[in-house]
Amino acid sequence: MKYIANKKAALKNITLLFLGLVLFSCSENTNLNNTNGNIIKSMCTNINESLLECDFKDAVCEGSVRHFTDEVGDNKPFVDLTEMTMTVGEDCIGFTISVDSMPEKLTLNQDALKVNDLNYSWGVWLDLNENSYPMDGDLRVTIDKYKWEENSETTINIMSKAVASVTELSLSGGDAIAFISSSLSENTFNIYLPKSLHSKVAKILITTPVQFSATFNDGKSSYRDYYPSDVTTIN
């Protein structure tokens, strides 16, 4: 609940940024090499003392890459994880998350969905302390859409930008560290995190255990695909 309350309060300040998978179109790829935190100063603003809002302009992290392949056809196409990567560069961390296909439009805030319930999510959990459980001090990077208010059901066009939230997990839930403007190209999300974003981001190693997940909940049924599929400790 702490996590939801924290996030909801923050989102009230950036409602326009977070309304589903929204915003402007930009196909430029940028490689950012700034190592000393200036990238944070130039591309992030503080929502509050401990929460940043950042746009790294479709930057792509280059470095060592781990590739992950999930079964195709084991869920709804936009929930069906297919290919994922995790990149650990000198100064950055990168993730790509591909689903089988994304429709041109998504329906949000289904009438059957309760307020505060998760509607859509694509993301990755990082088991920083390698105990096979997302507990205190671990990290979560997800593109989430919640039903925050009793809004009526709506259908939106998918745009090329989505917002990923970086959350430090704790025993009571988690605290958002940053909201990162990320790109969506066809069926692939690309998330760029400079290591200078947070000390926990800097701790991500190429060997850090990860779990990818995609979720859709319309209030009547819940769909979830995750990789690796034999790990079920993350909820």
Ligand SMILES: [Ca+2]
């Ligand atoms: Ca799959």
Ligand SMILES: [Ca+2]
């Ligand atoms: Ca852990």
